[in-house]
Amino acid sequence: MQMQEDLQNYNFPDQKGHFGPYGGVFVPETLIHALEDLRDNYEKLKNTPSFMEEFHNDLKNFVGRPSPVYYAKRLSEMLGGAQIWFKREDLNHTGAHKVNNTVGQALLARHMGKKRIIAETGAGQHGVASATVAARYGMECVVYMGSEDIKRQASNVYRMKLLGADVVPVESGSKTLKDALNEAMRDWVTNVENTFYIIGTVAGPHPYPMIVRDFNSVVGEELKIQMPQMIGRQPDAVIACVGGGSNALGVFYPYIKDEGVRLIGVEAGGSGIDTGKHAAPLASGTPGVLHGNRTYLMQDPDGQIIETHSISAGLDYPGVGPEHSWLKDIGRAEYVSADDDEALEAFHKCTKVEGIMPALETAHAVAHAMKIAPKMSSDQVLLVNVSGRGDKDMATVATASNMGL
Amino acid sequence: MSRIKKKFEELSQNNRKALIPFITSGDPNLGTTLKLMSALVDSGSDIIELGIPFSDPIADGPTIQRASERALAGKTSLSDVLDLVKMFRETDQETPVVLMGYANPIEALGVDVFVARAAEVGVDGVLVVDYPPEESGALNVALQENKIDSIFLLAPTTLEARITDVAALATGYVYYVSLKGVTGAGHLDLEDVSKRVEQIKRHVKVPVGVGFGIRDEATAKAVAKLSDAVVIGSRLVEEIEQSDAKNIVTNVEGFIRSIRKAID
Structure with a gap:
């Protein structure tokens, strides 16, 4: 019954962003400060009733939950x-479902004073959800998308453009989601001061897997x-x-x-x-x-x-x-x-x-x-x-x- | 005394700054890399940073990513990189060699296996771009036990308190990433670099090298004035990319000589 007892105390990630041996913060030094800043802001805002109220209000009236x-x-x-x-x-x-997370992260970005958001996308759903919240909150939005995926998901590319986002084709590697993620990381490394990176899945360095899961x-x-x-x-x-x-x-x-x-x-x-x-x-x-x-x-x-x-x-x-x-x-x-x-x-x-x-x-x-x-x-x-x-x-x-x- | 420490002491006695070129192992093939390593030494390099190719190099710009892709097209593995150092050591026992790469190929080989083999073939330092101090515990212990230096990055965004944490772990030299961005980006703010290097030097006992954004004689000269070492990567890799089998060695030598002259 060890397992059962453990599950009742399930509380991950730990302070350093680990889920057992997984997770963590495996990034170049340039990003460490931005990730710590994000973690501190998130910890504070998730315990701020007015922030969570704002989030749930948009989930209800903007998303339709x-x-x-x-x-x-x-x-x-x-x-x-x-x-x-x-x-x-x-x-x-x-x-x-992608929009649940983008609403949450865009609100975080707004509270942190970041006016530019970037995102990676595979099928285009996260890109569309990011472009949508950028329009909703009046932010600049750049979406990285593998050129292979751009071909497969033309209608979503058009939707992002209509929403005012800049869709950047990624030609490196396999030209799909992982390469779009690489490129978004590079943008973030370069523009870390004014840019919020909205990661679309429960991966990436801590605190992203936790934040995306929570939202x-x-x-x-x-x-x-x-x-x-x-x-x-x-x-x-x-x-x-x-x-x-x-x-x-x-x-x-x-x-x-x-x-x-x-x-x-x-x-x-x-x-x-x-x-x-x-x-x-x-x-x-x-x-x-x-x-x-x-x-x-x-x-x-x-x-x-x-x-x-x-x-x-x-x-x-x-x-x-x-x-x-x-x-x-x-x-x-x-x-x-x-x-x-x-x-x-x-x-x-x-x-x-x-x-x-x-x-x-x-x-x-x-x-x-x-x-x-x-x-x-x-x-x-x-x-x-x-x-x-x-x-x-x-x-x-x-x-x-x-x-x- | 480690080869890196000895090299910096010699340089400082002669009032010279270290020139540290970066090339990717296996770009365009391993035989050429071996030739280029000797050419780098012959034309005035002090320490060689040897890149371990990786499929997803998030901290690198397009130039070094393409170098990785060329090396991987030839199936260059981490074992090949270690063999390369072994061959280099057959003719050169003096020049320090630092391996630079990403965590995954090292973890795939196994951290302990990697470090043991690195020590055996004569590697002097290891820099893992996506192992910040938080995640590099096991590697650091193994490196220390095998007397290999742990090289860490410091960035324009690194807070002062963190510099002291890194200082406690860093051996060999620290590598200051002189701009926010990936390798090969432009726009170096020298005044800012100067202030930051001074700040780093207040905490770090080992020499401070500066890299990212050094593209020509003028930037190399300026950076050499305010640091202990100039790291030059993307611009050199461009030289390799634009050369053919016939002129690659001459081109690389010519370029390194011009930088050497500028920083002396």
Whole structure:
């Protein structure tokens, strides 16, 4: 029962930003002061009632929270097993969970007197959410995006431009999310005095994994109130897709001490785990240091980061938030994967049967629910965090499914 | 006495400043790097900083990132870098060699394995860009046990209290990053650098080298006046990038000679 006792005292990260051996502050000296400053400001503001009130007020009136919980009845009956329920983050303003965190960080930036914000983006959801809050609060916004992703996510690029953001294509490396992150870090190193870097996932150096988790935890906190109202109890399992892992941690974190609730993270299996062409570091990676923290990584034996593959740009990342690495090691969360084909199939099923078009990222979580629901009984409840909507993925789905647009 | 300490003592007796060039191992290939190391010494370098290539060098600008990409295209590993130092030591036992890189390739090899091999092949100092003092405990212990210097970065944003923390750990020399930015950026504010170096020298007992933003004879000369060592990286790597197999050694030698002349 050691484990149970430990979980009741679960309190991570520690003072230095570590989740067990993971996390930390692995950055060049130039950034240390900015990170300490951010940590101190956050610690102060999160205990300031007027700041949290401002945050929750914008979540309510600007984002449209709380997001509803929906019973996917036809999908559940078609599969003939557990009940599948959806947490509807796709209904948020800007179409994904990402905005919860960008509202929080933009408010932090404003309180710290920073007028310029920068962000990295993969699928473009975090970029759109950052550009949106920059417009909302009257800030300058620069978004770094891999040129490969710019091609895959043209409509989101256009949205960011309409919102007034400067979208900078990143041509280095694999031209995807990790390279956009490298470039944003370089911008921050250079402009650290007037610039706030809004990291979009629960990765990066401390305090980012903690801040992004805390702002996204509104999702799980709402669920803990909503589920008893809907079904009289908490779900048997919570399922979420994991790229960097911000939507997953947003639902997992408030449930960590509720041991009756299984926490299942679904990574991108790409062409299949055994092909090596995937983005599932928790399934087949090893611990290492990237982008300011220690965590499971996709790397070669020499410690070079290897190219990942996923049909979903938002999951196409070789690392994962350090707290997921820790939850995996202590066995509190389970991590599985769904491949490109399974995600596509789930995308089509969910769209046709429920009238809800999930983002391709989210479709990985739906795919896993579809996989395990038939083996469960009809009084069991699977809660899928529908982290975003799929409008942005039209072109990718059309190409992958050989359909014309 | 460590090779680095000995080198700085010699220089100071002769009223000279150290010239520390940076090149990436394996750029464009390991054989050339070995030749370039000797060329650097022949043309007046005092200490060689040898980059360990990494796929995601967040503190480096486009020039050094491209050098890393060229080295990785040739599959240069950390073991190769250590072998390179071993070969260099067969002909040069005097010139200090400092390895500079990122944490992940070192952790992939294993910190203790890396340090033991580094000591064996004759590495004199190690600088891990993304290991600030907070995260470098295990490496520092291993380096100390093996009598290899721990080189740390100090930045324009480093507060005075922190300078004293770094001073307690730093051996060999400290490397002052002379501007907010990545390697290869421009716009050096000499007045600011001068003030900061003075401040650092009040706390740090080892020599202070200055790098980032040194691009030509004029900036090298100015920086040499107010510090103990001039580190030159991106500009030299550009020279390598623009050369071919025939003229690479002459070009590098010519460039280093011009800098040497400027700082003497």
